[in-house]
Amino acid sequence: MTNSRNTAVKILKKVLHNNAYSNIVLSEYLNRENLDRRDRAFITEIVYGTLRYKYTIDSILNSFLKNGVGKLDEDILNILRISIFQLRYLDKVPEFAVVNEAVELSKRKSFKLSRLVNGVLRNYLRKRNIVGFGQNGDKIGRLCFKYSFPRWMVELFISQYGEGVGETILKNSNIVPKITVRINSLKADYKQVWNKLEESGYDVERGTLCREALIIKKGSSIESNSLFKRGYITVQDESSMLVARIMDVKENMTVLDLCSAPGGKSCHISELMGDTGKVYACDLHENKLALVRENADRLGIKNIICNKIDAEEYVEQFQGISDRVLIDVPCSGLGIIRKKPEIKWTKNKNSINNLIKIQRNIMINASKYVKKSGKLIYSTCTLNKMENDENIRWFIGKNPQFKLEKINCGDFENIIYNRGGYMTILPSENVDGFFIAKMIKYR
Structure with a gap:
């Protein structure tokens, strides 16, 4: 059976260390490996979540690693990253399970480094409520930590749009996106597609800006749906x-x-x-x-x-x-x-x-x-x-x-x-x- 966290670590290595595109490499792994629906969703959540909050996660890890994240083995680093993401941003995975899975996964690489992983994660759990991560920096530094953006990018948004709009950009850029589809007017009308999607178990709502836009709030992969395959809809923001x-x-x-x-x-x-x-x-x-x-x-x-x-x-x-x-x-x-x-x-x-x-x-x-x-x-x-x-x-x-x-x-x-x-x-x-x-x- 494929280990979901191990798959996530492999994907992150390709994205962060080999400059691969997250959507492409994620799709490759999800289609190639024998995964059920829950595993696919979990891997997707871990990969995108870790990428989204990498700055904050690495800042936390630097507090517990003597030599910082820069000199750590890539696989061990990504095991730690996905673990901190789960502990800090997800509440559906028990803490002991996160730590145990990380230790077992790191043992495949090095028994010695697995002890490091165990120590870092348990140390974080003990101190997360008493250590003021990101609270001691300047205003830009605090925004970097809060929203997990590199400093130059925070400075760019704040300088170009002002503090209020700039911070809104940072905040909204971390929103997990829904799927939006465009109705193909050559083949179907809006109501027809809406009804067909609801019959197939999708939770949908009208788009915000465009009359042909329909938002998929909940449902299975839209590209596997017959409406997509037959050209009635296409995915587009x-x-x-x-x-x-x-x-x-x-x-x-x-x-x-x-x-x-x-x-x-x-x-x-x-x-x-x-x-x-x-x-x-x-x-x-x-x-x-x-x-x-x-x-x-x-x-x-x-x-x-x-x-x-x-x-x-x-x-x-x-x-x-x-x-x-x-x-x-x-x-x-x-x-x-x-x-x-x-x-x-x-x-x-x-x-x-x-x-x-x-x-x-x-x-x-x-x-x-x-x-x-x-x-x-x-x-x-x-x-x-x-x-x-x-x-x-x-x-x-x-x-x-x-x-x-x-x-x-x-x-x-x-x-x-x-x-x-x-x-x-x-x-x-x-x-x-x-x-x-x-x-x-x-x-």
């Missing part, structure tokens, strides 16, 4: 859904999606256009375009044309042909930490600065493909204003033939509208953080 809605697409338009994979927005655009016109879905990697084709086929979409191109490089055939050009550019992903908590530990300031150059190259290149009176839509899943607001101001300054067109999706507590017209969506219980700007080409 509501913030991402808003992009296609904001583009104002109409039947028989020509639309270019320069950074398309895995195709969620391209397919949504096609649905809104009634599968008419042309949607050019482009990506740098052929294997990612295969995902676009797979999604389009499942959803019954025929008007998507896939193209393997580099969004930074000019392609003459696209010069001035598009009614709408979407650039959902590569970004730091600071708005989707709810779903990919390892972003806290895999991003840094230098990597963001490198991204800004790429984003601006894509913007300039994409602008050449927009026809007169056409629109250029810029979106990211980050909350970093250097990649969002500052990029838009830079682009408009360099390209006076484009002007911002105001976006208004209604009054929501988590949406910030800039006077210039673009919008920032803050992470909340049901949506990821996102940024969208729409620019019209006047000449």
Whole structure:
């Protein structure tokens, strides 16, 4: 029988030490190993929870390890991490069971180190209520410990959004996300899908921002459901859904999606256009375009044309042909930490600065493909204003033939509208953080 905690340790090693994507490696292990539903849920909870609270967990461990976490064996460290997560953040697992399982698991690596594991965990249990973890730092340090974020990221959110909004971003980025699906208007209507899901035992509710959004509050894997397999629904966050809605697409338009994979927005655009016109879905990697084709086929979409191109490089055939050009550019992903908590530990300031150059190259290149009176839509899943607001101001300054067109999706507590017209969506219980700007080409 597969040991759930051992599987979690293996997954964490790949994510934290081999830079693997949590969702991909988790899916690989869950599909490969003989696990029942409860084990799958437990592993998922431990992996994402440990990634989410790694800063806080490591700070605690540093209090009990003479040489700190940096010199500890990777497997032993991850055994300790998942154990502190369970002891601090879960109340459904008995404390003695957490400690015993950790010790037995560490014995496979080293009997000597198993004694260390036992000592650290029991020491934590004795002192957790009398040691003021994280209470002695400055204001930023306390926020780092409370919400488990690296210092540079806390400083970025506080400096760009102020203390109140900045702390809300930190807090909401730790919310465990629900699954949101988009109803495919080419195949089904909203009520039909709602009823079918309820009949299948799902607890559902209406989306917050988009009329075609439906939130899965409780239920089995949605991608195993026949409605998903038959293309009636597709998994997509509501913030991402808003992009296609904001583009104002109409039947028989020509639309270019320069950074398309895995195709969620391209397919949504096609649905809104009634599968008419042309949607050019482009990506740098052929294997990612295969995902676009797979999604389009499942959803019954025929008007998507896939193209393997580099969004930074000019392609003459696209010069001035598009009614709408979407650039959902590569970004730091600071708005989707709810779903990919390892972003806290895999991003840094230098990597963001490198991204800004790429984003601006894509913007300039994409602008050449927009026809007169056409629109250029810029979106990211980050909350970093250097990649969002500052990029838009830079682009408009360099390209006076484009002007911002105001976006208004209604009054929501988590949406910030800039006077210039673009919008920032803050992470909340049901949506990821996102940024969208729409620019019209006047000449």
